[in-house]
Amino acid sequence: MNLILFGAPGAGKGTQRGSLIDTYQIPAIATGDMLRAQRRAGTALGDQVTSYMDRGELVPDALMIDMIKERLQEPDARTGFILDGFPRTVAQAEALDATLDQLRRRVDAVIYLRVSRQVLIDRLSHRYSCRSCDAVYNFTPKQALEVPRCTVDGGELYQRPDDKPEIVAHRIDVFLKHTAPLIDYYTTQHKLENIDGQMSVEDVRADITRRLSALKKGAGSR
Numbered sequence: 644m645n646l647i648l649f650g651a652p653g654a655g656k657g658t659q660r661g662s663l664i665d666t667y668q669i670p671a672i673a674t675g676d677m678l679r680a681q682r683r684a685g686t687a688l689g690d691q692v693t694s695y696m697d698r699g700e701l702v703p704d705a706l707m708i709d710m711i712k713e714r715l716q717e718p719d720a721r722t723g724f725i726l727d728g729f730p731r732t733v734a735q736a737e738a739l740d741a742t743l744d745q746l747r748r749r750v751d752a753v754i755y756l757r758v759s760r761q762v763l764i765d766r767l768s769h770r771y772s773c774r775s776c777d778a779v780y781n782f783t784p785k786q787a788l789e790v791p792r793c794t795v796d797g798g799e800l801y802q803r804p805d806d807k808p809e810i811v812a813h814r815i816d817v818f819l820k821h822t823a824p825l826i827d828y829y830t831t832q833h834k835l836e837n838i839d840g841q842m843s844v845e846d847v848r849a850d851i852t853r854r855l856s857a858l859k860k861g862a863g864s865r
């Protein structure tokens with residue numbers, strides 16, 4: 644399966660991708676995590692993208708497209724992938740289609756997690772991330788008074804600078820302006836699975852599983 648997890652920041656993409664990895668045994672390719680790893684490692688690319696990320700702006704298409712082209716050709720991505728955070732512009736989506744075409748592959752489904760602006764803002768203001776592995780946690784205001792360590796690797800949990808309220812509002816605007824046009828792009832390709840991302844984590848997971856099973860069945864009977 645070649646999947647795209649699609650939605651605004653805070654829509655629940657990171658939360659849902661774990662169960663997709665387990666179910667389909669394919670890697671998640673999360674461009675935000677990849678960029679943060681570059682920053683932690685202090686690479687030239689990491690330096691180049693820092694100011695865009697901290698301001699909540701998109702990193703230029705050319706950088707993102709080069710990064711994803713290389714990643715898609717690594718051995719673990721040959722049997723499938725879950726893209727999280729890419730594509731974010733029509734130019735990125737077109738470049739992805741062209742790259743997959745060359746590899747004689749295609750996107751099978753785009754899972755769009757639909758969430759209202761207010762819910763996105765509420766969620767992101769309670770979101771903590773692990774400094775070393777990027778695992779994400781949502782705490783209630785009470786839980787946030789005593790933030791534990793990451794349960795994956797014991798790393799320190801922190802609030803990402805771009806999860807601050809003024810940057811969050813800008814990231815949502817950037818999503819609406821540059822990324823939301825992909826809803827039409829993938830609807831035209833009959834690939835969009837439009838899911839209510841405000842249901843419980845379990846209900847969203849069940850809806851995704853049901854739709855992907857139906858797709859697989861459909862593909863099998865063709």
Ligand code: AMP
Pocket residue numbers: 652674675676678695696697699700701702703707727728729730731735805814
């Ligand atoms: P995320 O972790 O997906 O919220 O991404 C964090 C930040 O990384 C974004 O606000 C952008 O600055 C940058 N970024 C991640 N993916 C992309 C992309 N596909 N295109 C442009 N910028 C990106």
